[in-house]
Amino acid sequence: MERFDIPVDRRGTGSIKWDRAKGKFSTDKELIPLWIADTDFKAPPEAMEAVAGRAEHGVYGYSFAGRDYISSVAGWFNREYGLGVEESWVCPTYGVVTALYFTILALTEPGDRVMIHTPIYDPFYAIIRNTGREIVDCGLVHEDGTYRIDYERMEEQMKAGVRLLIFCNPHNPTGRVWRREELLRVAGLCSRYDVYLASDEIHCDLALFGNPFTSMLAFDEIHSRLAVYTSPGKTFSMTGLIVSNLLIPDPQLRERIMGKLRGAWIMSPNLFGMSAAKAAYDNGRDWLQEEKRYLEENSRFVSDYIGEHMPEIGVTAHEGTYLMWLDLNCLGLDGQLCGTLVEECGIGVGDGLHYGEAGRGFIRLNIGCARSLLAKALGALEQLYIKRTAGRS
Ligand SMILES: Cc1ncc(COP(=O)(O)O)c(C=O)c1O
Numbered sequence: 001m002e003r004f005d006i007p008v009d010r011r012g013t014g015s016i017k018w019d020r021a022k023g024k025f026s027t028d029k030e031l032i033p034l035w036i037a038d039t040d041f042k043a044p045p046e047a048m049e050a051v052a053g054r055a056e057h058g059v060y061g062y063s064f065a066g067r068d069y070i071s072s073v074a075g076w077f078n079r080e081y082g083l084g085v086e087e088s089w090v091c092p093t094y095g096v097v098t099a100l101y102f103t104i105l106a107l108t109e110p111g112d113r114v115m116i117h118t119p120i121y122d123p124f125y126a127i128i129r130n131t132g133r134e135i136v137d138c139g140l141v142h143e144d145g146t147y148r149i150d151y152e153r154m155e156e157q158m159k160a161g162v163r164l165l166i167f168c169n170p171h172n173p174t175g176r177v178w179r180r181e182e183l184l185r186v187a188g189l190c191s192r193y194d195v196y197l198a199s200d201e202i203h204c205d206l207a208l209f210g211n212p213f214t215s216m217l218a219f220d221e222i223h224s225r226l227a228v229y230t231s232p233g234k235t236f237s238m239t240g241l242i243v244s245n246l247l248i249p250d251p252q253l254r255e256r257i258m259g260k261l262r263g264a265w266i267m268s269p270n271l272f273g274m275s276a277a278k279a280a281y282d283n284g285r286d287w288l289q290e291e292k293r294y295l296e297e298n299s300r301f302v303s304d305y306i307g308e309h310m311p312e313i314g315v316t317a318h319e320g321t322y323l324m325w326l327d328l329n330c331l332g333l334d335g336q337l338c339g340t341l342v343e344e345c346g347i348g349v350g351d352g353l354h355y356g357e358a359g360r361g362f363i364r365l366n367i368g369c370a371r372s373l374l375a376k377a378l379g380a381l382e383q384l385y386i387k388r389t390a391g392r393s
Helices: 045-057 067-081 096-107 123-130 151-159 180-192 220-225 251-263 271-283 285-309 337-345 371-389
Strands: 032-034 090-093 113-116 134-137 141-143 146-148 164-168 196-200 226-230 244-247 323-327 347-351 362-366
Touching: 032 371, 045 271, 067 090, 067 271, 090 096, 090 251, 096 123, 096 164, 096 196, 096 226, 096 244, 096 251, 113 123, 113 151, 123 134, 123 164, 151 180, 164 180, 180 196, 180 220, 196 220, 220 226, 226 251, 244 251, 285 323, 285 371, 337 347, 337 362, 337 371, 347 371
Parallel strands: 032 347, 113 134, 113 164, 164 196, 196 226
Antiparallel strands: 090 244, 141 146, 226 244, 323 362, 347 362
16 A cells, blocks of 8 residues: 555646645645545556557547447446446546536526535536526535435425436545435436436445445436446546546437537547556556555544544545545634635645535545645644634533
């Protein structure tokens, strides 16, 4: 696990996380960047070799996703999750959010209602609004340090007319890995109320602590209304390679969505991305297991440190993703939370409010980095905590 523990200097590489942090947080300070969801880890060596090998060829012309690539993607999901993915279901695209945007265009009309479970990954709000659709906010219930779905509310909202649900599993930012029974109820409601289901499973390979990941593909009864969004980006630390793969079992639905993407001339992913993804899906499993163990240790490190030194901070049960969802309302910094973390602690994190009103006073902490960086950030946070909670027993 040593390789994940060695900090990699990403400054000056055009990294959004590192090189855009000052602009993002409007500061001149050097920040510890724990915000945007990529890791500081080097990709699996097999993927690095594949990219270098392809680069060596020197001709980088228009490329397509060949049969070998498609079979690697299907093979991964079948080996890892026993999903019975057929090669025809695999639709390579460049970017999950882009694909979701075009899915909204393909399956709904302006003014239609699209449901999301908030707090949620902020681009979901943007793509629903930017396509002129209406957001149906089905807030998750926050209880006992974790989140659950309010099925009654969901059903009421669906009865009132929802065309599409954009679902997120594992869930960003809460870190929930939805259980089979929970997914079954969601799929059941979508079937009953004729709601299309776009299941964003980009974090699927990062279910931690033995929490089993279940894909919506496991439920045949929803296949006619289902598109699943996957990517090697989060899994294998290659978000900058801009590769994603939709898995769409139903041929008509597939044509509707992919036709919309093709209409905008969105074709195969980047050629280096496909080389890296294929190599990682074929040979990156051991690397991933190692990465997951490191992330679990990082997660424990953060929870233990907070439990010991900042006990009033709420740590949401962390089941998957490399994002932790922390309740900092105890600091009483409403509206100035992230600004204060920047100015006083020198850390840049995801502001909970970006994920919806339910995120007020929360932060999303990216733990996909060397532990020494987390230790530094937590030490700085502790100083602020002591100052803000002084005098309280
Ligand atoms: C749930 C979720 N979906 C999609 C994305 C982005 O995917 P892409 O870069 O492929 O558009 C992210 C990145 O953080 C994410 O967390």
